[in-house]
Amino acid sequence: MADKREITVTINGQAQTAEVETRTNLADFLRHELELTGTHVGCEHGVCGACTVLVDGAAVRSCLMLAVQADGHEVTSVEGLAAADGTLHPVQEAFWKNHGLQCGFCTPGMVISVAAFLKDNPNPTEADVRSAISGNICRCTGYQGIVAAALEAAETMRQEG
């Protein structure tokens, strides 16, 4: 018999209660139960970074966490980055301007990772940025546009304070 639990998770600012099978990972919970398909699933074993979300503000791989472990916690997925009126987060804006994405598969994980990284490191060097995104694999861009976007977003965020 399936082992199930009722969990309440605050997702992008909204409390959501649902019954989940305990073996369901957080990525699948977001995508299948809540239909928040912005979070992508690439490898399901912690290598590609496409599934990165924020849990209580810290970037983590949602394929390596059980949904039941998020019970009582706050999760931010890529859908929660932009403002309510649709204004893009500075990181999203910079990705758009700098051709930081092509197919977009890695983008949710990249954007979330860069946003989390810049919060703690407002003034990174290019090398810092490359090391910060080393856990996110992109098959398209060659990373140049992503690095440029991260550096530009850092500057915007510094100016905005």
Add this chain to the structure above:
Amino acid sequence: MKPGPFTYHDPTSVDDAVALLAGHEDVKLLAGGQSLMPMLNMRFVVPDHVIDLNGVADMSGIADTGDALAIGAMTRQCDLASSEIVAARAPILREALSFVGHFQTRNRGTIGGSLCHLDPAAEQPTVAAAYDAELTIVGPEGTREVAFAEWPLAYMMANLAPDELLTQIRFPYWQEAHGAAFVEFARRHGDFAIIGVAALLAVEDGKITRASVAVGGADVQPLRLADVETMLVGAAPGDAVFAEAGAMARKIDAMSDAYVTTQYRQRLAGVLVERALAQAASRATGGE
């Protein structure tokens, strides 16, 4: 690529966790999940029960006990890397952690999880070996202490019975003036090392008075180079003696796999031992 069905348990105390372990067969303990979750997703392991330690009180924290750095097994790698106590008392641990996965995995991964998983090339076990770390294990019979030298039993198998739990790791301080360094080589940043080396050197009056050298990634468990350590003690630190240490390290027992040959690992061990010692010696005498 989804875990098989299991029953999930989330104890809130060490006692409850031990009682759950005693009461169930075919259990996996879930710490940070950065190794176990991939194995569950890929169904390399299909346990009947998963006991999640993330809600257990008193299993995480970093304390300076005066003669050792005491770390709760569930302490996350990100918290170790940003700890001032670690930076002040065992900076080599922080240096090693910068090579462990990526910041997103360090936000979940725990030191205890890594020591129990015991990947041969993992950084934290290599540092634990160099430091002669002491481990506290709790089981149905009570508590026992294990020296790190007695911890790895075989390939990825720790000295931990199915009904036991690692609760704390202690890094005994070196009282002597010393320097330490962790260096590694991996194909990509964040990968497991092909070879990682942890070295500690105490230097007094221009002579090495105590040395510890541990190599990870070469064999199925981190290796202490006792012959190198013996050779170093009494010698004056310098290029010649470190080159000799490197030459000895090249004779290390090393595995071979589809990607990396024994010879390559041995050569890398030699180079990295030499570098780690030079850096440790420089730090021992106030340099970088």
